[in-house]
Amino acid sequence: MSDRDEQYQPSPVALGWLKATADCFVSLSRPIHDVGTSTARPPTPLHTYPLIPMRTETAMCPRRRQQNSESQAADEQAGQDRPVRFGILGAARIGPNGLLKPAQSHPEAVVTTVACRDAAKGARYAKKWGIPKTYAGPKAYHDLIADPEIDAVYNPLPNGLHYEWTLRALEAGKHVLLEKPITSTAEEARQIFALAEQKGLVVLEAMHSTFHPATQRVREIVLSGELGKVKSADVAFTLPAWLSQFAFEKNDVRFNYDLAGGCGMDMGVYPIAAIRNATGLDNAPFEVTSATATPHPSDPTRIDRAMHATRTEKVYRYADGRDGKGWTTYRYQLEAFVSKIRGRKPWVWIDPDTSVAVMATVEQMYAKSGLPPRRSVHLAA
Numbered sequence: 001m002s003d004r005d006e007q008y009q010p011s012p013v014a015l016g017w018l019k020a021t022a023d024c025f026v027s028l029s030r031p032i033h034d035v036g037t038s039t040a041r042p043p044t045p046l047h048t049y050p051l052i053p054m055r056t057e058t059a060m061c062p063r064r065r066q067q068n069s070e071s072q073a074a075d076e077q078a079g080q081d082r083p084v085r086f087g088i089l090g091a092a093r094i095g096p097n098g099l100l101k102p103a104q105s106h107p108e109a110v111v112t113t114v115a116c117r118d119a120a121k122g123a124r125y126a127k128k129w130g131i132p133k134t135y136a137g138p139k140a141y142h143d144l145i146a147d148p149e150i151d152a153v154y155n156p157l158p159n160g161l162h163y164e165w166t167l168r169a170l171e172a173g174k175h176v177l178l179e180k181p182i183t184s185t186a187e188e189a190r191q192i193f194a195l196a197e198q199k200g201l202v203v204l205e206a207m208h209s210t211f212h213p214a215t216q217r218v219r220e221i222v223l224s225g226e227l228g229k230v231k232s233a234d235v236a237f238t239l240p241a242w243l244s245q246f247a248f249e250k251n252d253v254r255f256n257y258d259l260a261g262g263c264g265m266d267m268g269v270y271p272i273a274a275i276r277n278a279t280g281l282d283n284a285p286f287e288v289t290s291a292t293a294t295p296h297p298s299d300p301t302r303i304d305r306a307m308h309a310t311r312t313e314k315v316y317r318y319a320d321g322r323d324g325k326g327w328t329t330y331r332y333q334l335e336a337f338v339s340k341i342r343g344r345k346p347w348v349w350i351d352p353d354t355s356v357a358v359m360a361t362v363e364q365m366y367a368k369s370g371l372p373p374r375r376s377v378h379l380a381a
């Protein structure tokens with residue numbers, strides 16, 4: 001086993017995630033006996049970046065000194081000499097896992113601000129997570145987006161608000177880490193990426209599962225052809241009903257049609273993204289030939305709940321015994337997002353066309369199932 005191999009051995013944590021949430025079953029023409037080890041090199045939780053770029057200023061000639069102070073000024077202007085400053089739109093439940101905890105171990109990311117419509121809730125959230133600045137009230141989201149001391153916005157609003165608030169953030173010159181599902185329609189996703197490109201800003205759909213090394217390893221194995229050609233693929237994401245009642249409130253945003261809820265939106269995007277990723281069909285048009293929705297009792301003609309399939313996967317371990325101490329998918333995702341903002345090449349990236357393609361598949365799924373299309377909404381404030 002080479003040094004490179006030791007860097008990466010998928011962990012049981014990763015496979016636990018795959019088993020519990022998104023089983024990806026790719027049927028290959030040869031049986032899986034031994035899938036080998038990764039040739040790719042994911043970022044390791046052990047590496048660090050210098051926070052402040054090192055500058056040595058010994059006896060410089062005046063010309064050099066001038067150039068140096070110019071480039072220093074440019075760096076400062078671009079904010080390259082300090083961490084990316086994040087603001088969160090809404091005191092959302094996903095905030096801690098999605099950004100706050102990953103940022104604690106990322107030397108180039110800091111969450112400085114949260115905006116919450118309710119002042120007391122916002123203050124509790126800020127205190128609990130050590131966020132120095134809070135905006136509250138009906139203009140809170142506007143205030144956060146207009147804040148010149150924020151470089152990137154994390155948008156974990158309900159699905160139906162993803163589109164509007166991401167466009168607003170981009171218009172204000174902020175990079176956006178945007179929760180899944182990216183938007184309510186594929187066309188909205190296209191518009192978001194078009195605006196980001198026009199403004200030279202980074203938008204990433206927070207499809208965190210894509211960023212785990214185990215996910216990338218599955219892709220690598222399948223695409224290498226070492227196990228033969230793909231014959232079929234079967235992916236499912238399930239949440240046990242007994243857990244659902246603890247995880248979600250009765251009026252949860254997931255079950256709210258007016259906020260673009262529904263299981264296909266909330267959980268369906270993961271299997272669609274996983275199957276695209278594992279088979280390398282990232283942006284290929286998929287034809288949804290049939291879809292059947294199980295109605296949700298709260299809104300049976302518009303909201304769907306889940307069906308599921310299961311699959312057991314082989315268990316992998318870190319060669320160096322780092323079991324359980326590796327990064328979460330969200331942390332790998334933040335690594336990629338910050339790298340992109342800083343002009344480095346992220347180890348894994350989600351192509352805008354892939355996010356659009358996933359959304360197009362979701363749209364087709366709803367159309368085939370007979371449920372109405374999801375729509376984005378505008379916040380009154």
Ligand SMILES: NC(=O)C1=CN([C@@H]2O[C@H](COP(=O)(O)OP(=O)(O)OC[C@H]3O[C@@H](n4cnc5c(N)ncnc54)[C@H](OP(=O)(O)O)[C@@H]3O)[C@@H](O)[C@H]2O)C=CC1
Nearest residue numbers: 090091092093094115116117156157158159179180181253
């Ligand atoms: N990547 C992942 O693993 C996960 C991603 N998600 C995604 O994150 C998003 C939010 O999910 P979750 O954190 O569970 O949701 P929450 O209900 O906890 O948070 C949503 C936030 O949206 C704000 N909001 C603004 N307008 C409304 C409105 N009309 N009704 C309700 N809330 C509103 C609220 O902010 P305020 O504080 O201002 O009241 C609230 O905190 C979804 O898009 C979901 O798909 C969710 C869970 C996991």
Ligand SMILES: O=C1OC[C@@H](O)[C@H](O)[C@H]1O
Nearest residue numbers: 021180239254266267270
């Ligand atoms: O990862 C997740 O797990 C449960 C879902 O309801 C949630 O929104 C999703 O992103």
